[in-house]
Amino acid sequence: MPRLTEPYGGALKDLLVSEDEAKDLKARSVDLKSVFLTASEEFDLELLMIGAYSPLEGFMTRDDYEEVLNDLRLSQGLIWPIPVTLGISEELANRISPGEEVALRDQEGFMLGVMEVEDLWKPDKRREAREIFQTDEDEHPGVVKLFEEKGEYYIGGKVKGISLPIHYDYRMLRRTPKEMREWFKKVGWHRILAFQTRRPLHNAHKAVTLKAADEIGANILLHPIVGPTSPGDIEYYSRIRCYQAILKTYPPETAILNLLPMAMRMAGPREALLQAIINKNYGCTHFMVTPNHADPFTATKRPPYYPRYSALEFVRQHEKEVGIEAVPFERMVYVEELGQYLREDQCPKDCTPRRLSAKELRRRLEFGLEIPEWFSPKEVVEELRRAYPPRSKQGFTIFFTGLSGAGKSTLARILYTKFLEMGDRPVTLLDGDIVRRHLSSELGFSKEHRHINVIRIGFVASEITKNGGIAICAPIAPYERSRRYNRELISRYGGYIEVYVATPLDVCMERDRKGLYALALSGKKKGVTGIDDPYEPPKDPEVVIDTTDMEPEEAAQEILSYLKKTGYLGRAIYAY
The missing domain is CATH 3.40.50.620 (HUPs)
Structure with missing residues (x-):
């Protein structure tokens, strides 16, 4: 009888321990330092524990990490293309020593396993990015995750699995x-x-x-x-x-x-x-x-x-x-004359090949256009239409960004009243100052706290968008990192329209309705965006508006025109 192919390296490395050993590890865990895994590291741990990453027996040590980057191999000689590593903060790295055990916990604190730390080092992430992704630019989402989600230090060692992550679905x-x-x-x-x-x-x-x-x-x-x-x-x-x-x-x-x-x-x-x-x-x-x-x-x-x-x-x-x-x-x-699919180079010359790209499919779904029967089973199309309703029925977020005094809040309030007048979706206004008072009152104005404040706004907006509403956000949002995070989060559930209110700093300083710039210039206030804290202009916003010589109502109409043109308000003028 034919045999199945052997696992990579010769044997599956199932890292889950016995019930008795798991019980012992849980009892000892009260004295262990905890490492809280990112979502991606949690999936890596699951693949390690079930043997899908065989022959690996844990997160990589520095020798394996360097060999993979340099030669596409593990230190034992087998080919391996991507490091499987565990990141920790500098603060935790200063408290951990090789030879001790650490508890590996999911994001809710549930212990999934224990690792004996064999190695601890600070990686050169730029080099890692260039080797693995062929770039270290933050245009690549993998590079972004490496730089922004992964801990500054890596620890490696063998893993003893206690429990697989709990999945209640499928x-x-x-x-x-x-x-x-x-x-x-x-x-x-x-x-x-x-x-x-x-x-x-x-x-x-x-x-x-x-x-x-x-x-x-x-x-x-x-x-x-x-x-x-x-x-x-x-x-x-x-x-x-x-x-x-x-x-x-x-x-x-x-x-x-x-x-x-x-x-x-x-x-x-x-x-x-x-x-x-x-x-x-x-x-x-x-x-x-x-x-x-x-x-x-x-x-x-x-x-x-x-x-x-x-x-x-x-x-x-x-x-x-x-x-x-x-x-x-x-x-x-699809060859309509024959009623079947053929390889493209096998299509008869007197027949017309038909195809529909993933990009074109998404466009048709977003604009409620026809999807031909030959393309996909009707059950699949029905499911996709539920997942991607036409834009006129989707929730969406309008995310304003720009300097203080640029006109964001005024535009947001005008749009808020316009959408209330239309009445076809629930509308929520998340103004920067209001959110600061009610959602982020404990935060200061450090770079990290500003980032946290903006992604909190993004989380609330994503829930509104997911449930078919309109979220209007009007923070300064000075950093591209925060805005990119929100775009990726909210775009999973509906529309995301970034509006860059590009009013120049000198105009904003003349307006200075809140007195921020005066306080900053007098030295009485630190960390004012545009003065002693940077503002990073958006790289690819959907709408750019300069309110220097434009009335607020006129600027709001620019945004409404974009929403009509792209199908979020009524049927699109053209489905591009």
Whole structure:
């Protein structure tokens, strides 16, 4: 009887300890220092504990970290493309010594495991970014997470797993590598094609996976990622419902769905190779690589970050050593005259190939336009329409930013009354000064406190947007970091319109309605934005307004015109 492929490195490293040992570790945890994991580190810990990151037995030590950056290998010699590290603050690093144990806790404080610290060091994150992402610029979301979410110091060592993170959803779809391998053996599958995705699947995806599986004599593991992915991706509950819907249209005994608890780095070629290793550990023999695999900007207005097919080429360079075969994702088109999908280069010359890109699909959903029946099963389209209602029915946030005195609050109040007059959505005004008094009264005006204040506003606005309302935010919001965080958060649930009120500093100082600039210039007040604290202009706002020679009502009409043009107020003037 054919055997399943061996795990990477020869054996699955299941790091979960026995119940008795777990009980002992919990009893000793009261004397251990605690490390609170970020969301991404929590997913890494889960993959470590279930053996998906085999042969790793814990978070990397400095030797493995340096080898991965320098030579794409672990210190033992096996290929490994991306560091799996645990970050901590400088304050905690000063209190930890190699040789001691630390408790690994989720964001709510629940202990998931214990790690014996073997190594502690301060990494060169810029070098890490350049090696892993091929850039250290904050345009790349992976770089942003590395710099802003990861601790300044790293600690490494073997992990003893006490409990997997608790998932109350889709429990039957969360098989571990061991459980997946047992299932494959039970049903007799030994050649398995993994298709890993972070977006909903449609008929073209079904056609390409079935065609590839048929050519190599394999069955299919649909293995979508359910951890953090790229900003703008559809939330995963909607995605899973789409996967469940399209799975029903596959021929019987062809494919199975399993969820992968992974936090994507969006690292292109290196990430594709890491995903190939993970899927080998799940028992797969083949791994499908898309043209822009793990690229942060596919299906967006921006061009792809990594060269097309670079991920496929990278995985193919190492597939023999890793032990899993790369399968290209071939572009399929619908041939209406034949009523079927064909590879693009196989389309007869007298026929018309039809295709719909992910970007075009999103546009049609946002503007309530038709989606052709050949593109996707109706159950998938219905789910997507629930997830992406037309813009005229979505909640949205208008986020003003600009110097004090620029005119933000006045514009916000005018829009607030206009939306109340329209009456088609609930409206909330989150003015900067009002929020300071009621939501952030304990905060000062340090850079970190200003950041916290702005992302608190963003959280409230995201809840309003999620529930179909309009949030109007009018803080100064001087830092691009805070505004980017809010854009990514709120865009998951509806529209996000950043309005940069670009009134020059000298005009704002002439107005000085609150007397801030006078106090700053006299030395009686420190930390005033524009005087002794920087203001970072937005990089790509939806609307830019200079109120120097513009009446407030006129400026408000500029914003309303944008909302009408883009479909948030009534049907779009044109669906661009």
